[in-house]
Amino acid sequence: MDKIKEIVKKTKCLVLDMDGTIYLDSTPIGDMINTLKICREKGIKIYYFTNNSSKNYMEYVKKLSKIGFYDDRDIVYTSAMATISFINSEFKDKKVYVLATDEVKKSFSEGGVNVVEEDADIVLLAYDTTLTFEKLKKANEMLVRGAIYIATHPDMVCPTADISMPxxxxxxxxLEGSSGRVPDYIIGKPNNIAGREIMRATGLNADEITMVGDRLYTDIKFGVNSGFNTILVFSGETTPDMLKQSDVVPTLTFNDLNEIVKYLD
Ligand SMILES: [Mg+2]
Structure with a gap:
């Protein structure tokens, strides 16, 4: 109880996974809309952080607003945005072939990435839900010729209400099958690149930031890798039994994030 209170009290920014953590298939978990409202009133900054790079920032703002979550003090952060920061700091001005939807591709250009269609130095694999054989063929050729290979995130499947999507x-x-290559860099959770970016943007210390999520190997591991406190919630993928078998250990566990309200006074 004291440990929970101490960690919640120290928290100035909550980094929230979305699906399984604040909503399930676009339905808020319990009284989550109000829970986040109370957090904001206590001065806690809200970051929504998703590995999904198939939508750009504005598309997420729209989705969250429609469900009732978004407040204009909140920040949406995607693995695509973390990738833009990474390329701008490590590979400025390199030519990048981007596998992504048109909207996300546009956000890469607008973010300062030198997006090209031919002779790229870098192949960037985002969650391209408009992927075609032509794009795959081109990416494969560039990879075989030795381009730097970056992927936005490592998740094998994307959850849906029915059968998960690739x-x-x-x-x-x-692409490993066709080119023999695996990514040189994978940017989203659990990589700590986004964690450094969130610390820089908020000006907060690592122990003032708490990561909340339902997946041990992406969300919680990301928090641990970033030096943040972590809250594993049992409202999504992970069960208490799965936690017992895990070598990734969260700082705290809640049945769902609404429990935080008890510790905010
Ligand atoms: Mg999740």
Whole structure:
């Protein structure tokens, strides 16, 4: 109880996974809309952080607003945005071939990435839900010729209400089969690149930021890798039994994030 209170009290920014953590298939978990409202009133900054790079920032703002979550003090952060920061700091001005939807591709250009269609130095694999054989063929040729290879995130599948959809991790396997290459860099959770970016943007210390999520190997591992406190919630993928078998250990566990309200006074 004291440990929970101490960590919640120290928290100035909550980094929230979305599906399984604040909503399930676009339905808020319990009284989550109000829970986030109370957090904001206590001065806690809200970041929504998703590995899904198939939508750009504005598309997420729209989705969250429609469900009732978004407040204009909140920040949406995607693995695509983390990738833009990474390329701008490590590979400024390199020519990048981007596998992504048109909207996300546009956000890469607008973010300062030198997006090209031919003779690229870098192949960037985002969650391209408009992927075609032509794009795969081109990416494969560039990879075989030795281009630097970056993927936005490692997730194998993207959850839906029914059968999960293939995600970037599955496309990584496909390109490994054809080119013999695996990514040189994978940017989203659990990589700590986004964690450094959130610390820089908020000006907060690592122990003032708390990561909340339902997946041990992406969300919680990301928090641990970034030096943040972590809250594993049992409202999504992970069960208490799965946690017992895990070598990734969260700082705290809640049945769902609404429990945080008890510790905010
Ligand atoms: Mg999740």
């Amino acid at each position: 995600d970037v991790g599955s496309f990584i396997r496909l």
